[in-house]
Amino acid sequence: MTAPAHRASPAAWWARHTVESMSESASQLTDIATRDDVERLVRAFYTKALSDPIIGFIFTDVAHLDVEAHVPEITSFWETVLLGAKSYSGGAFRPHAELHAKVHLREGHFERWLQLWFGTVDEMFKGEVAGQAKVHALRVAHAFLRRLDGMPSPITPAPIMPTGLAITQMPGAGD
Ligand code: HEM
Ligand code: HEM
Numbered sequence: 001m002t003a004p005a006h007r008a009s010p011a012a013w014w015a016r017h018t019v020e021s022m023s024e025s026a027s028q029l030t031d032i033a034t035r036d037d038v039e040r041l042v043r044a045f046y047t048k049a050l051s052d053p054i055i056g057f058i059f060t061d062v063a064h065l066d067v068e069a070h071v072p073e074i075t076s077f078w079e080t081v082l083l084g085a086k087s088y089s090g091g092a093f094r095p096h097a098e099l100h101a102k103v104h105l106r107e108g109h110f111e112r113w114l115q116l117w118f119g120t121v122d123e124m125f126k127g128e129v130a131g132q133a134k135v136h137a138l139r140v141a142h143a144f145l146r147r148l149d150g151m152p153s154p155i156t157p158a159p160i161m162p163t164g165l166a167i168t169q170m171p172g173a174g175d
Contacts, residue, residue: 031127032082039075041133045120046071054112054165062103063095081136082129096144097151104153108165110141 032038046067050059059065076087099105114137121133 029124029126032125032129032133035075035079035083035085035087037125038078038082039071041120041124042071042075042078044124045117046074048116048120049113052112052116055109055116058099058103058105058109063099078133082132092140093144093147097148100148100151100153102154105145105148106165107145108163110145112165114138114141 032041046059050056050065050067073088076085077092079085080088096105117137118134121130125133
């Protein structure tokens with residue numbers, strides 16, 4: 001005699017149920033449509049970026065970023081890029097050149113930045129504008145990196161990882 005499916009394998013039932021509800025919530029994601037959407041995305045990104053073991057220290061220890069002051073500016077940047085607003089007046093590169101003068105911004109830092117940005121976009125939104133948020137970030141990151149190359153930056157200490165990146169903050173530290 002065979003047992004009912006859920007009794008035969010509760011773990012399999014649970015796994016299937018969980019996968020179904022996850023894909024259901026993924027299919028319910030909508031596209032970025034308003035400034036409020038952009039602001040939620042930006043806030044979620046900075047929550048990750050500031051506590052990130054690889055790039056977090058640049059925001060907290062090098063730039064001493066005031067997130068509340070920064071969020072409206074960065075929201076305006078993305079609202080201008082993605083929603084055709086004219087709320088950002090440009091000049092995004094300069095603060096990065098100033099940062100680069102304090103800490104060598106490497107390709108790996110930009111890769112990490114993009115990884116966090118792509119991950120946040122994909123968790124929260126789905127659609128053409130969300131795709132543009134990823135594409136444009138990639139373009140800007142490449143352009144920044146190219147422009148920074150050859151600009152003055154401090155001599156960095158010997159790399160401690162093959163990537164040349166150093167872990168400066170452990171997950172959960174400072175909670
Ligand atoms: C609706 C279309 C677009 C809008 C509204 C837009 C908007 C912007 C804005 C506001 C910036 C920041 C500029 C600054 O801070 O001075 C920027 C930077 C940039 N955009 Fe776009 N963009 C658009 C399309 C594109 C396309 C189609 C490309 C390439 C094919 C592109 C490539 C770049 C690059 C490379 C940068 C960084 C430039 C740098 O500072 O080195 N953008 N964009
Ligand atoms: C390693 C990668 C990056 C790091 C560590 C970084 C860090 C920072 C920091 C600390 C600031 C604030 C600077 C200040 O106000 O003094 C800033 C500003 C900003 N960042 Fe980045 N950033 C990175 C990459 C990017 C990329 C790829 C983009 C665009 C797609 C971007 C867009 C901006 C914009 C729009 C601002 C505001 C500029 C303004 O005040 O007008 N950043 N970034």
